[in-house]
Amino acid sequence: MNLSVPDWQSLPAFFRRVASGDLFRWRDTFAEYLTSTGRYNSEDDVIKNFEPLVKDLRGWMKAKGYNFAEAVLDYTLEKKAELVRKDGKTPSALHEVTQAVWFISCIEDGLHVDDPEGILAVIFSHDLGEDFGVLPEDLSRYLRNERGFMDSLAIDEFLENFDVISKRYGKTGAPRYKNDYEYYLAIQKMKNASVAKMIDRAHNIMTLIGVKENEGPEDKMRMTVYVAKTLQLQSDYVRDASLAFPSQAEIYKALEFVIEQEAQVCRYYIVDTGKKITDDNDLRSEMPDKGFKKLPKGFHPLIFAAERIRHTYPETHLAKTPAKDADLDRGIISGSGGSKGSGSGSGDSAGGTAGSRTGTDDIPDFNR
Structure with missing residues (x-):
């Protein structure tokens, strides 16, 4: 896929180590690099530092020689330029960029995929069909005519995965699948889209919390339905995708575990019972054995969600309570039994209105 070798010497030291293959000798990862910058310790920090974040992501991709995926990122950033979420400040493209950061943390922790660059390309493009x-x-045409990529099996495979992951073309376009089940059956047969879709679903669930101020029962019911649909379809999806692509089975299980943990945290947002959510240190550990744990707080799925929950119910979740009350329910989602999903031998997007343009993804599409 790569057109040229990047100028490694012009990159920061971390990215030179990525490019030269010395990364693990130094015992650092992209997630640890992001943490070391001090720019991504909260959701607000991530929003404020979106441009440096994109630069950091580009640096990693250049170091890996992922020119094709970077070209797809460029296309998405162009389409989403100036678009923000409903809060009026969060860049719309943070949806795709966050998913890329998550994915990189997974593969750098040893969760295998056959085509990392191809999955990144699908992550960057997965909403372009429906939203634009x-x-x-x-x-x-963009890749071949504007960016100069030659015809290749890699591009053909990317376009096929993009076609399958697009539920419709245009927000008012005709649905291309009868229902969510048929959609999942199609995606689980695609090597790259099957991974990208689970990461997308995980990010959608996380960002369902606090999409808008003063959400009422109807909003929270929509969230409940979205999570229920995901959990209902997920087990068969993970099983069948793992059979189709056995070398990727571990990452499917890891992402399944992440989604199950997110679903538990969502309960603290759907209803306030007076029980306090656990602290960030415990939330950080409630991730798969590989992936996510090293991420800065502003990117960690559960810590990000908990931050929004504490803002919504400060009297409960910012109050000082006995430690015994501050725990995360375990083993009650889809029979997870507390499994970490990987490394143990077992195995749709939030958006909003724009400042100068109309946003295309105001609230997560609960049918994605």
Whole structure:
């Protein structure tokens, strides 16, 4: 896929180590690098430092020689330029960029995928069809005519995965699948989209919390339905995708565990019982054995969600309570039994209105 070798010497030291293959000798990862910058310790920090974040992500991809995926990122950033979420400040493209950060943390922790660059390309593009009416042929023209990529099996595979992951072309376009089950059956057969979709689903669930101020029962019911649909379909999806792509089975299980943990945390937002959510240190550990744990707080799925929950119910979640009350329910989602999902031998997007343009992804599409 790569057109040229990047100028490694012009990159920061961390990225030079990535490029030269010395990363693990130094015992650092992209997640640890992001933490070391001090720029991503909260959601507000991530929003404020979106441009440096994109630069950091580009640095990692350049070091890996992932020119194709970077080109797809460029296309998405162009489409989403100036678009923000409903809060009026969060860049719309943070949805895709956060998922890329998550994915990189997974593969750097040893969760295998066959085509990392191809999955990144799908992550960056997965909403372009529905949100902007972008067709596979549009991406093909961009990559080949504007960016100069030659015809290849890699591009053909990317376009096929993009087509399958697009539920419709345009927000008012005709649905391409009868229901969510049919959609999942199609995606689980795609090597790259099957991973990208689970990461997308995980990010959608996390950002359902606190999408808008003063959410009422109807909003929270929509959240409940979205999470229920995800959990209902997930077990078969993970099983069948693992059978189709056995070398990727571990990452499917890890992402399944993340989604189950997010679903538990969502309960603290759906209803306030007076029980305090656990602290950030415990939340950090409630992740798979590989991936996510080293992320800065502003990117950690559970810590990010807990921050929003504490803002919503400060009298409960910012109050000082006995430690015995501050725990995370375990083993009650889909029979998880507290399994970490990986490394133990067992195995849709939030958006909003724009400042100068109309946002295309105001609130998560609960049908994604």
